[in-house]
Amino acid sequence: MNTARYETILRARKDELEIRLNRIEQDFTAPRNPDDDDRAIERNNDEVLEELGETGERELVAIDAALGRIAAGTFGTCTRCGAPIAEKRLETVPHAPLCQACAEEVSRRG
Structure with a gap:
C-alpha cells in the first residue's frame, strides 16, 4: 500500500477543513444584522454552520488519527480486528479506521 499517497490526500483534506472551519468561525464572530427578520435568518444559518463545524x-480528529496510524506503520489495518482495510474503502474514506465488516457491525449496534 502506498501510504505516502494517502498521507498527501489526508494532509490536503486537513488543510481544506481547517480553512473551512476558520471561515465558519469568522462568520460566527461577524457583526449581526439589526433587522429582526434578517437576524432570524442568520440564526438559522448559524445552526447549519454549527453542524458543519462539528x-x-x-x-479532523479522524484525519489526525489516520496520520498517526501512518506514522506508526499501522495505516490500512483495522483498529478493531487487525484485518487489512480494503483499498476500495480507503479510496472512499482515507481516514477509515475500521474494515468494512467491523464498520457495519459498529453501525448496527448504533
Missing part, C-alpha cells in the same frame, strides 16, 4: 471537527 462535522468538520470530527473529520
Whole structure:
C-alpha cells in the first residue's frame, strides 16, 4: 500500500477543513444584522454552520488519527480486528479506521 499517497490526500483534506472551519468561525464572530427578520435568518444559518463545524471537527480528529496510524506503520489495518482495510474503502474514506465488516457491525449496534 502506498501510504505516502494517502498521507498527501489526508494532509490536503486537513488543510481544506481547517480553512473551512476558520471561515465558519469568522462568520460566527461577524457583526449581526439589526433587522429582526434578517437576524432570524442568520440564526438559522448559524445552526447549519454549527453542524458543519462539528462535522468538520470530527473529520479532523479522524484525519489526525489516520496520520498517526501512518506514522506508526499501522495505516490500512483495522483498529478493531487487525484485518487489512480494503483499498476500495480507503479510496472512499482515507481516514477509515475500521474494515468494512467491523464498520457495519459498529453501525448496527448504533
